[in-house]
Amino acid sequence: MKHQPPPPPLPLTQPPSLSGGGGVSGGVAGSGSGSSSSSSSMVANAISSLNGNANSATSSQPTNNNHNNNIISSSRGSSFEAAKCRPPLYPKPKTPSFDKDRDYIGFATLPEQVHRKSVKRGFEFTLMVVGESGLGKSTLINSLFLGDLYKNRQMPNVEERIEKTTRVEKKTMDIEERGVRLRLTVVDTPGFGDAINCEDSWRVCTSYIDEQFRQYFTDESGLNRRNIQDNRVHCCLYFVPPWGHSLRQMDLDLIRRLHRKVNIVLVIGKADCLNKQEVRKLKERILQDLEDNHIQLYQFPECDSDEDDDFKQQDRELKASIPFAVVGSNTILEVAGKKVRGRQYPWGVVNVEDPEHSDFIKLRTFLISTHMQDLKDTTQDVHYENFRAQCISQISQHALRERGKLKRDSISSTNGFDAAISETDRLLLQKDEEIRRMQDMLTQMQEKLKQTHLMEMKKNDSVIDV
Ligand code: GDP
Secondary structure, three states: OOOOOOOOOOOOOOOOOHHHHHHHHHHHHHHOOOOOHHHHHHHHHHHHHHHOOHHHHHHHOOOOOOOOOHHHHHHHOOOHHHHHOOOOOOOOOOOOOOOOOOOOOOHHHHHHHHHHHHHHHOEEEEEEEEOOOOOOHHHHHHHHHOOOOOOOOOOOOHHHHHHOOOOOEEEEEEEEEOOEEEEEEEEEOOOOOOOOOOOOHHHHHHHHHHHHHHHHHHHHHOOOOOOOOOOOOOEEEEEEOOOOOOOOHHHHHHHHHHOOOOOEEEEEOOHHHOOHHHHHHHHHHHHHHHHHOOOOOOOOOOOOOOOOHHHHHHHHHHHHOOOEEOOOOOOEEEEOOEEEEEEEEOOEEEEOOOOOOOOHHHHHHHHHHHOHHHHHHHHHHHHHHHHHHHHHHHHHHHHHHHHHHHHHHHHHHHHOOOOOOOHHHHHHHHHHHHHHHHHHHHHHHHHHHHHHHHHHHHHHHHHHHO
């Protein structure tokens, strides 16, 4: 058999063609996915079939060391050995070794690029805290984020509390951890449930959440979409008192109105008032109440099957702890030579971070370490989408109504001879009339055609009959 010469390398400026694309994707399959040698050989076969002859491709393909055109030509002309050579799972993006890894295209660094960009931009998270005063909300927030967001807080007296309506107070702090910046906004609702008539307490919360969605919708539809500040509420911690038997009517009223607008996470405050069985019973009753009232709180996503066992176990424990029974404290105590965040009582110390004493660590893990991004994604993909869909349908309904009104106005003005009608309206009406006339003519013509056709058929039939 005649030995075929290898194809020449692609010119420097040639864009990736369909066949070139196949070569590239072959290289990716062997390199990016970390596949076995069988897929590497598939890659090699694909490459060699592109080159016309496997042997010639491996032996005589000129090496192209030019970094500018290496992507297509290197994967086309790479040898079997080169096809087997995989880039590391997390390749260094700055100095990709094109000489060694000829199948290395470079997009494996995309996660790293996204990571760097996100870190540079920083993160935003808005947490709403709802519950009556004295349930330990501010203490818990300070304990969670190791800050002091409530330095200048003023407590209202009894008369003020009776009169007081629910307000919304926003506090923002910038936190940095290992170079990652988080702009945390805590939306507090002082006065919630304090007034004798607390029916309107939920109204303040819902309108605040809607207002943020509306603002985001307006910003998104505007011109400068680059610098939109996301003030949407990503999570609402709703505090349930430990002294009830279950959820109160007031809790249900609020949760029912909020659960389709925001990710609600229920928290039993001051859980050190209850013993273990009491906590368990209260949790069961709360969950039952939610089910009976068809209320769906934030749904934890399913754990990915490729997560490690520890993570899966942690995920199971988090889900089983809902609603979180928490204890907060801003006091550091020394217990058995160790410094802990706790509450000192005459009979002992409640260690806030001890899972036997409270779900504080679980709440913190969930809120900050494992589910913060999912809370943001759910806000964007579910709650904001709902709001947006409602807005768009309202806008289109409004536009339709306006159009109908305009049409009616213009028709009535043509009927009244004394009313001066605009030239455009008159022309539009004329056109409408013309179209209507043409449609009538068309219908008449179709009718005539049909009749002629029928007559002809009858004639034919009579001819056959004869
Ligand atoms: P907020 O009005 O809901 O923000 O409640 P605060 O955080 O101001 O707490 C009110 C009081 O309860 C303060 O004296 C706190 O020290 C106390 N406290 C806060 N958290 C807890 C807790 O988990 N258990 C107990 N027993 N007391 C708490």
